[in-house]
Amino acid sequence: xxxxxxxxxxxxxxxxxxxxxxxxxxxxxxxxxxxxxxxxxxxxxxxxxxxxxxxxxxxxxxxxxxxxxxxxxxxxxxxxxxxxxxxxxxxxxxxxxxxxxxxxxxxxxxxxxxxx
Amino acid sequence: xxxxxxxxxxxxxxxxxxxxxxxxxxxxxxxxxxxxxxxxxxxxxxxxxxxxxxxxxxxxxxxxxxxxxxxxxxxxxxxxxxxxxxxxxxxxxxxxxxxxxxxxxxxxxxxxxxx
Numbered sequence: 001x002x003x004x005x006x007x008x009x010x011x012x013x014x015x016x017x018x019x020x021x022x023x024x025x026x027x028x029x030x031x032x033x034x035x036x037x038x039x040x041x042x043x044x045x046x047x048x049x050x051x052x053x054x055x056x057x058x059x060x061x062x063x064x065x066x067x068x069x070x071x072x073x074x075x076x077x078x079x080x081x082x083x084x085x086x087x088x089x090x091x092x093x094x095x096x097x098x099x100x101x102x103x104x105x106x107x108x109x110x111x112x113x114x115x116x
Numbered sequence: 117x118x119x120x121x122x123x124x125x126x127x128x129x130x131x132x133x134x135x136x137x138x139x140x141x142x143x144x145x146x147x148x149x150x151x152x153x154x155x156x157x158x159x160x161x162x163x164x165x166x167x168x169x170x171x172x173x174x175x176x177x178x179x180x181x182x183x184x185x186x187x188x189x190x191x192x193x194x195x196x197x198x199x200x201x202x203x204x205x206x207x208x209x210x211x212x213x214x215x216x217x218x219x220x221x222x223x224x225x226x227x228x229x230x231x
Contacts, residue, residue, distance in 0.1 A: 045218035
C-alpha cells in the first residue's frame with residue numbers, strides 16, 4: 001500500500017512568488033493534516049481536513065496560505081505571495097479516523113520550501 | 117496551551133549501547149496521548165511508540181521503551197542496543213482525546229549512532 005506522498009520534495013522560490021504544495025493521502029483516509037516545521041523549531045499544526053471540509057484551520061498563519069481538498073482526495077497548500085519566513089518543511093499526514101480515538105497519523109516525507 | 121519540550125537538540129550513542137531521549141510537556145488535561153516519532157534522513161516520519169496517559173504501565177516496542185512520569189509530565193524514550201538504523205530525528209508529540217486531532221510536537225532531537 002502506498003504511503004502519504006508529497007510533491008515537490010523541495011521548492012526554491014523568490015519572495016513574492018506563488019508556490020503550491022501537494023499531498024496525496026493514503027487511500028481511504030478521510031482525515032488529512034498539514035504541519036510545518038521552521039528550521040530548528042517544533043513541528044506546528046496548520047490545519048485538518050475531514051474529507052473535503054476544513055475541520056480545523058486554527059494553525060494557518062495568515063491569509064497568504066490557502067488549503068484545499070477537492071473531492072476529499074488529495075490536498076493542495078498554496079502560499080501566495082511567499083515571504084522569507086515561510087521557509088521550512090511542510091508535512092502532510094493522513095489518518096483513517098479521528099475524534100476521541102487517536103488513530104495513527106501517517107506522515108509524508110515533507111516538502112522543503114526555501115524562499116529567497 | 118499545551119507545549120512539548122525536548123531539551124536535547126542532539127544526542128549521540130555508541131552502537132549497541134543504550135540512550136535516553138528526554139521530553140517534557142505542559143498540560144492541564146488529565147487524559148491525553150503521547151507519542152514518539154522517528155524521521156530518518158530524507159524519509160517519512162514514522163510512529164515509534166505511543167502511551168495513553170490513563171495507563172500506568174510504560175509502553176514498550178521491542179528495543180524502544182518509555183519512562184512515563186505523569187506527575188512530572190515527563191515522557192522519555194529509551195533505545196536499547198542501538199543500531200545504525202536508529203539514527204534519525206526523534207520528535208515527541210502530545211494530543212488530547214478531544215475533537216481536535218492536531219498534535220503538539222517538540223523541536224526534535226537528532227540522534228547519531230556511532231559504529
